Amino acid sequence: MxxxxxxxxxxxxxxxxxxxxxxxxxxxxxxxxxxxxxxxxxxxxxxxNPTESQKNCCWEQNVTPAWTANTMGFQVPETATDRRAGLHTNVQYDVALLAFTVSTAETDRFLQPLLREGAQMARNRHPEKQGYTRSDGFSHFGLPEPETFTEGMRITSVCPREAKSLESEALRLCAKIHAHEFQPGTTRIYLWAGSDAPLPKPPN
The missing domain is CATH 1.20.5 (Single alpha-helices involved in coiled-coils or other helix-helix interfaces)
Structure with missing residues (x-):
């Protein structure tokens, strides 16, 4: 061929x-x-939909509201009651959480210096379903997750030095803020701050 x-x-x-x-x-x-x-x-x-083991995993011991407020850089009002705090750590990021209750008037005095000039807090227009939890959320210390509320809920986020105030200068982390007026004249403030860098651990 x-x-x-x-x-x-x-x-x-x-x-x-x-x-x-x-x-x-x-x-x-x-x-x-x-x-x-x-x-x-x-x-x-x-x-x-975290499992029970995930809900209980990775929470640091000896975390106090005062220590957490200092770590985040917030000046919590002296009148605040029902203070709760936590520090969740994992290989991806650390989360500091702080919640407390104050009068709604005190809430506004606390929040205003942290907001940029002209900034307005938003409403929660896309709530999570009731019973929603997360592995690094407020349900760890017995509170409903703020993302589930619509009535009386205001939302914003703040970062250090965004506003021209001593309170903004004092911030050490960017944080999400939920302010929930769960009864007339009384508001619970939720502060959630995540960090890619490891956060300091509380003293034993």
């Missing part, structure tokens, strides 16, 4: 091999994408 002659069907076999390779590559890529999406969905599910 001369070099110019090509066996019958050779082109078909060659094209078929390439098609099978392309199909195999596409299937493999699809499986990889599905695997990543499945992992993300599982992580999101665990964050929104």
């Amino acid at each position: 001369s070099h110019s002659e090509v066996p019958a069907g050779a082109g078909v076999r060659k094209g078929s091999w390439r098609r099978r390779l392309a199909v195999g590559a596409a299937v493999f890529s699809g499986l990889c994408v599905l695997g990543v999406l499945g992992t993300l969905l599982m992580v999101m599910y665990w964050l929104h």
Whole structure:
């Protein structure tokens, strides 16, 4: 057989091999994408539906409201009652939490120096369902998660030196703030601050 002659069907076999390779590559890529999406969905599910062991995991001992307020850089009103605090640590980030109750008038005096000029607190227009918990949330110390409330709820976030005030200068972490007037004239303030860098641990 001369070099110019090509066996019958050779082109078909060659094209078929390439098609099978392309199909195999596409299937493999699809499986990889599905695997990543499945992992993300599982992580999101665990964050929104933590198990009992996850709820109790990774909370530091000896955490006090005074220590937490100092770590976050907040000046808690002296009139505050029902003070609760926690420090949650994991390999990705640390979270400091602080909650307390004050009069609504005292709430405004506490919040105003922390807000940028002209900033307004938002309403919770997309609440979580009742019973919602998270592994690094306020339910750890017996409070409903603030994301579940709409009535009387105001939300904002603050960072150090955003406002021209001594209170803003004193902040050490960016924080999410929920202020919930759960009864007329009385508000519970929730402060949640996450940090990619490890936060200091309370003394034993």
